Amino acid sequence: xxxxxxxxxxxxxxxxxxxxxxxxxxxxxxxxxxxxxxxxxxxxxxxxxxxxxxxxxxxxxxxxxxxxxxxxxxxxxxxxxxxxxxxxxxxxxxxxxxxxxxxxxxxxxxxx
Amino acid sequence: xxxxxxxxxxxxxxxxxxxxxxxxxxxxxxxxxxxxxxxxxxxxxxxxxxxxxxxxxxxxxxxxxxxxxxxxxxxxxxxxxxxxxxxxxxxxxxxxxxxxxxxxxxxxxxxxxxxxxx
Numbered sequence: 001x002x003x004x005x006x007x008x009x010x011x012x013x014x015x016x017x018x019x020x021x022x023x024x025x026x027x028x029x030x031x032x033x034x035x036x037x038x039x040x041x042x043x044x045x046x047x048x049x050x051x052x053x054x055x056x057x058x059x060x061x062x063x064x065x066x067x068x069x070x071x072x073x074x075x076x077x078x079x080x081x082x083x084x085x086x087x088x089x090x091x092x093x094x095x096x097x098x099x100x101x102x103x104x105x106x107x108x109x110x111x112x
Numbered sequence: 113x114x115x116x117x118x119x120x121x122x123x124x125x126x127x128x129x130x131x132x133x134x135x136x137x138x139x140x141x142x143x144x145x146x147x148x149x150x151x152x153x154x155x156x157x158x159x160x161x162x163x164x165x166x167x168x169x170x171x172x173x174x175x176x177x178x179x180x181x182x183x184x185x186x187x188x189x190x191x192x193x194x195x196x197x198x199x200x201x202x203x204x205x206x207x208x209x210x211x212x213x214x215x216x217x218x219x220x221x222x223x224x225x226x227x228x229x230x
Binding site (some may be wrong): 010035037039051055060091094096099100101102104106107 | 124147174207209212215216219
């Protein structure tokens with residue numbers, strides 16, 4: 001199985017500042033078709049996961065452009081600009097290259 | 113508007129089975145694969161498997177092959193997961209989630225809490 005490793009475990013951010021979350025996969029997520037199967041989700045407290053970004057950097061419909069994704073191969077980053085209180089929750093990276101799909105262990109974002 | 117409406121919380125006795133539903137609306141049910149994801153209390157997310165409602169084909173994570181059975185009813189646009197031989201390890205929230213062309217999971221149900229208790 002592909003292992004997904006996220007860091008940090010948690011991050012505390014002052015509103016208006018930025019935050020970055022890293023995700024590393026144990027295998028390249030680049031398929032021979034040119035697509036990299038890496039997505040990011042936010043799970044707010046007591047809610048379902050919400051898709052933020054897919055294919056490394058594509059913003060999901062309705063998601064604020066304060067969220068951005070970058071990276072390639074095995075190393076990926078989610079950046080949240082101008083953090084707001086509504087950004088509180090746990091962020092997960094996920095690989096969809098092959099089954100079983102696997103999730104990172106999550107990064108908890110808190111507001112200072 | 114795409115919606116995945118899951119059934120209510122379940123309590124199951126150890127050794128018994130429970131069946132959870134996920135009713136899809138706002139899109140053509142047979143056009144998208146449905147996935148299921150487990151979240152144990154205070155834990156992260158774990159992929160269980162998927163079902164293609166059009167053909168009934170399925171795939172499971174190895175650890176869930178004897179635990180979960182995925183089915184779909186195209187007449188009611190509903191996907192199901194049955195969990196058998198329940199143990200305390202099965203106490204968790206179970207989500208259904210729509211698969212977008214194998215690229216990502218774009219819409220999720222609200223989740224169903226399953227509690228295994230005698």
